[in-house]
Amino acid sequence: MPNDTQHPQAASTIDPALLDYIDKTVSAKLDEQFGAISGQLKTTNRATIVVFSNDLDKLFAAFAIATGAAAAQMQVSMFFTFWGLTALKKKTVLKGKSITEKLMTLFLPSGPADAKPSKMNMLGVGQAFLKHVMKKKNVSDLPDLITLASQLGVRMVACQTSMDIMGIRKEELIEGLDFGGVATYIADAADSKITLFI
Amino acid sequence: MADKFLDCKQLRCPMPIVKISQTIKQMSPGETLEVEAIDPAFKADVKAWVQQLGHELVEFTNGAVQKAVIKKVR
Numbered sequence: 540m541p542n543d544t545q546h547p548q549a550a551s552t553i554d555p556a557l558l559d560y561i562d563k564t565v566s567a568k569l570d571e572q573f574g575a576i577s578g579q580l581k582t583t584n585r586a587t588i589v590v591f592s593n594d595l596d597k598l599f600a601a602f603a604i605a606t607g608a609a610a611a612q613m614q615v616s617m618f619f620t621f622w623g624l625t626a627l628k629k630k631t632v633l634k635g636k637s638i639t640e641k642l643m644t645l646f647l648p649s650g651p652a653d654a655k656p657s658k659m660n661m662l663g664v665g666q667a668f669l670k671h672v673m674k675k676k677n678v679s680d681l682p683d684l685i686t687l688a689s690q691l692g693v694r695m696v697a698c699q700t701s702m703d704i705m706g707i708r709k710e711e712l713i714e715g716l717d718f719g720g721v722a723t724y725i726a727d728a729a730d731s732k733i734t735l736f737i
Numbered sequence: 738m739a740d741k742f743l744d745c746k747q748l749r750c751p752m753p754i755v756k757i758s759q760t761i762k763q764m765s766p767g768e769t770l771e772v773e774a775i776d777p778a779f780k781a782d783v784k785a786w787v788q789q790l791g792h793e794l795v796e797f798t799n800g801a802v803q804k805a806v807i808k809k810v811r
Contacts, residue, residue, distance in 0.1 A: 607751040610758035611789050678749040687755065 640706025
């Protein structure tokens with residue numbers, strides 16, 4: 540098939556109005572075809588993190604990544620489930636809970652400041668040691684990092700099913716949270732460029 | 738001489754990048770920001786961050802105190 544590079548004179552012999560018409564028709568046809576699949580190509584500049592653990596070190600990693608992503612102008616969603624929910628606690632309420640819920644509450648950390656490291660806790664000695672080292676090296680502490688994430692607009696979703704299982708009430712958690720289930724996580728994760736399970 | 742200065746010598750990852758991001762947001766395109774930091778990840782992080790957001794790393798000085806000059810492009 541001949542083209543412009545083989546026949547440079549061809550373009551100049553064609554009526555400019557006809558060229559214009561061809562351009563417009565081709566462009567419209569392309570828009571029509573790509574428009575149909577553009578919905579499938581859509582990915583938001585989002586990072587979604589499932590926070591499952593309540594270990595001090597893992598929570599630190601989760602919030603460091605979340606704030607780092609927010610600093611890179613990404614939308615960030617954090618989905619807190621099971622043990623991870625205790626990172627969102629601001630107070631402990633026992634009143635009105637069943638015996639099993641009270642037991643759960645007493646055995647779980649009372650909040651982020653109470654989180655223990657995943658290794659070398661040694662009945663709290665390791666926790667105190669790690670916190671001391673991090674403070675000495677000017678690493679932000681976990682509660683501050685959580686507040687910062689919130690200020691940077693990180694979306695935090697508490698899993699309501701886990702809350703029910705573990706007897707955690709809304710009034711025990713920090714302000715500004717969203718509540719939902721697995722579909723809420725999937726909806727955010729489905730159009731994310733980064734998804735992590737911590 | 739940079740338009741703005743940010744002291745991150747007391748900060749650790751992820752704080753320098755968070756502070757840079759917050760400061761750059763308040764600046765106009767074309768303006769420069771000078772940052773001083775001691776975190777070992779600072780050099781790699783500032784390079785990656787600048788590249789991801791389409792800004793420009795005008796200058797980087799190694800040392801006990803690292804110095805970066807970032808130009809806000811857009």
